[in-house]
Amino acid sequence: xxDKMNRKSGRDYGFETRMIHAGTQPEPVTGARQTPIFQNTxxxxxxxxxxxxxxxxxxxxxxxxxLTNPTVAALEERLANLEGGRxxxxxxxxxxxxxxxxxxxxxxxxxxxASTRLYGGSITQFGKTFKKFGWQADFVDVDDPEAVRRAxxxxxxxxxxxxxxxxxxxxxxxxxxxxxxxxxxxPLIVDNTMATPYLCQPFDWxxxxxxHSTTKFLSGNGTSMGGAVIxxxxxxxxxxxxxxxxxxxxxxxxxxxxxxxxxxxAFTMQAHxxxxxxxxxTMAPMHAFQTLLGTETLSLRxxxxxxxxxxxxxxxxxxxxxxxxxxxxxxxxxxRALAEKYLPRGAGSVFTIGLKxxxxxxxxxxxxxELFSHLANIGDVRSLILHPASTTHRQLSEAQQAAAGxxxxxxxxxxxxxxxxxxxxxxxxALAGAAA
Amino acid sequence: MSSxxxxxxxxxxxxxxxxxxxxxxxxxxxxxxxxxxxxxxxQEKGYRVIPVNPGVAGGDILGERVxxxxxxxxxxxxxxxxxxxxxxxxxITDEAIGLAKEKGIKVVWxxxxxxxxxxxxxxxxxxxxxVMDRCPKIEFGRLNAELSWGGFNSGIISAKRxxxxxx
Numbered sequence: 001x002x003d004k005m006n007r008k009s010g011r012d013y014g015f016e017t018r019m020i021h022a023g024t025q026p027e028p029v030t031g032a033r034q035t036p037i038f039q040n041t042x043x044x045x046x047x048x049x050x051x052x053x054x055x056x057x058x059x060x061x062x063x064x065x066x067l068t069n070p071t072v073a074a075l076e077e078r079l080a081n082l083e084g085g086r087x088x089x090x091x092x093x094x095x096x097x098x099x100x101x102x103x104x105x106x107x108x109x110x111x112x113x114a115s116t117r118l119y120g121g122s123i124t125q126f127g128k129t130f131k132k133f134g135w136q137a138d139f140v141d142v143d144d145p146e147a148v149r150r151a152x153x154x155x156x157x158x159x160x161x162x163x164x165x166x167x168x169x170x171x172x173x174x175x176x177x178x179x180x181x182x183x184x185x186x187p188l189i190v191d192n193t194m195a196t197p198y199l200c201q202p203f204d205w206x207x208x209x210x211x212h213s214t215t216k217f218l219s220g221n222g223t224s225m226g227g228a229v230i231x232x233x234x235x236x237x238x239x240x241x242x243x244x245x246x247x248x249x250x251x252x253x254x255x256x257x258x259x260x261x262x263x264x265x266a267f268t269m270q271a272h273x274x275x276x277x278x279x280x281x282t283m284a285p286m287h288a289f290q291t292l293l294g295t296e297t298l299s300l301r302x303x304x305x306x307x308x309x310x311x312x313x314x315x316x317x318x319x320x321x322x323x324x325x326x327x328x329x330x331x332x333x334x335x336r337a338l339a340e341k342y343l344p345r346g347a348g349s350v351f352t353i354g355l356k357x358x359x360x361x362x363x364x365x366x367x368x369x370e371l372f373s374h375l376a377n378i379g380d381v382r383s384l385i386l387h388p389a390s391t392t393h394r395q396l397s398e399a400q401q402a403a404a405g406x407x408x409x410x411x412x413x414x415x416x417x418x419x420x421x422x423x424x425x426x427x428x429x430a431l432a433g434a435a436a
Numbered sequence: 437m438s439s440x441x442x443x444x445x446x447x448x449x450x451x452x453x454x455x456x457x458x459x460x461x462x463x464x465x466x467x468x469x470x471x472x473x474x475x476x477x478x479q480e481k482g483y484r485v486i487p488v489n490p491g492v493a494g495g496d497i498l499g500e501r502v503x504x505x506x507x508x509x510x511x512x513x514x515x516x517x518x519x520x521x522x523x524x525x526x527x528i529t530d531e532a533i534g535l536a537k538e539k540g541i542k543v544v545w546x547x548x549x550x551x552x553x554x555x556x557x558x559x560x561x562x563x564x565x566x567v568m569d570r571c572p573k574i575e576f577g578r579l580n581a582e583l584s585w586g587g588f589n590s591g592i593i594s595a596k597r598x599x600x601x602x603x
Contacts, residue, residue, distance in 0.1 A: 013593050021593045023584060028598040050480075058473045059480060060582035068585060076587030087588040254468055261470045263548045263571070268587055 086233025087268030094213025178206025216379030306346025
């Protein structure tokens with residue numbers, strides 16, 4: 001490293017440089033330039049003393065791939081760097097990331113506030129499965145920060161929103177929500193999956209924790225399930241008694257206090273040493289490798305995703321079979337000002353449309369597409385289409401579907417990187433078929 | 437929280453490379469205390485760490501005799517690592533400045549959360565290097581890629597092949 005380069009902290013480099021280099025210095029033993037896939041479960045100790053130090057968390061190193069793995073660690077560092085955070089914990093899926101994040105913060109009978117407009121799978125996880133842990137989600141319309149403030153209780157341990165909501169068009173006012181969280185001395189958790197760190201930097205607006213489904217734009221290739229929890233390192237877990245998982249003696253580590261021992265690394269240490277250890281939702285090394293490959297082209301893909309999506313959204317807004325288009329890329333969007341503030345490089349590529357023909361037209365449209373893949377994913381290089389009411393959001397009540405922007409007439413599009421004229425032509429013929 | 441204090445990677449690397457012996461003020465004999473973690477790690481990396489703690493002077497921590505003050509340490513040491521609060525760092529730094537020539541002290545290092553600007557200014561005026569609000573264990577791990585193993589952002593961007601320096 002030259003001294004000039006040394007003066008740069010990891011964040012002084014441009015995003016594109018960091019998306020290619022962060023976390024993946026050449027492998028020191030062999031000099032391998034691309035990150036090796038450590039397809040390996042466990043790591044040989046030097047001796048009994050070394051093993052003891054590792055198990056006591058007194059030294060850095062690998063024990064067992066349920067906790068840490070070199071390939072997964074490379075992706076963790078890259079994502080921590082791209083988000084401007086202190087550390088990251090990768091895991092099996094975006095849903096696993098949400099459990100890991102709350103597991104560090106919550107005790108039985110604790111509550112958290114979540115947006116009513118979250119991805120339907122998150123609403124189900126929070127509203128149903130989390131109850132089995134004794135965690136209560138209070139769903140609030142987060143467009144109204146005052147409503148969020150009113151919903152706070154002494155047991156509320158976090159506020160959870162999506163920077164850009166799935167299925168589409170809704171942008172959260174992160175700065176205002178971070179203000180509410182700060183006053184309440186609880187962290188703001190932001191799901192940044194739909195925006196990616198290229199489009200939105202939640203920590204710059206006061207968020208404390210970012211979660212991702214890496215399955216989407218970060219990998220971009222539709223190969224690999226994965227999730228990540230990234231900690232800003234900025235939240236003081238000791239300031240009130242609300243977070244014993246991070247700032248009280250941990251019995252399973254003989255009374256170790258994560259915050260006292262690891263300072264701003266406490267959350268990420270806890271998420272590995274307790275969260276992954278006991279929940280076991282580990283990311284596979286191969287998935288970390290494929291996600292690393294995806295992140296190497298993230299900025300280029302996101303630029304094209306956003307450009308294509310905007311052209312398609314504008315086209316559909318003028319289509320006779322379409323009742324409305326919900327995309328924050330459009331000048332007509334009520335979220336346009338928030339998008340300009342929080343997503344200056346583009347409002348993502350996933351949005352929803354409402355069909356004049358309702359539920360039946362939605363089903364017909366997804367079946368009539370030739371180029372769009374009818375499936376339950378987003379953020380692929382391929383264009384994807386889904387009718388949420390009959391698939392991802394079918395477990396929700398009609399009121400919940402409507403609140404989540406996934407009513408019966410709604411079709412979700414994830415615009416890919418194909419030639420934009422071909423994308424439009426396919427939608428056009430599918431809409432014609434659906435109206436017939 | 438990211439500190440407003442900035443130290444270049446090369447200056448921290450030079451300190452960690454040129455230091456062999458560290459006097460650790462506030463070293464604890466309890467295995468689950470942060471200072472014990474740091475002392476054990478630094479020993480594993482080849483440093484000699486001499487504990488200073490008047491409360492347990494005369495005893496042993498990790499095979500090293502504990503002294504009541506810096507002045508009582510018979511050997512030379514290049515670094516004073518302060519595991520005490522920011523106010524306590526003042527008189528400890530004064531003692532280090534007074535002993536600098538006799539003991540060969542070159543660096544006063546204050547741990548995470550320990551910041552004493554007055555003490556730092558005095559130490560710099562006396563020709564000592566000062567690092568505040570950092571942990572030598574964490575910086576050693578960060579600069580040698582070990583911190584990255586835990587998923588942490590080392591801030592290091594480089595296409596150079598790293599030289600192995602692991603235990």
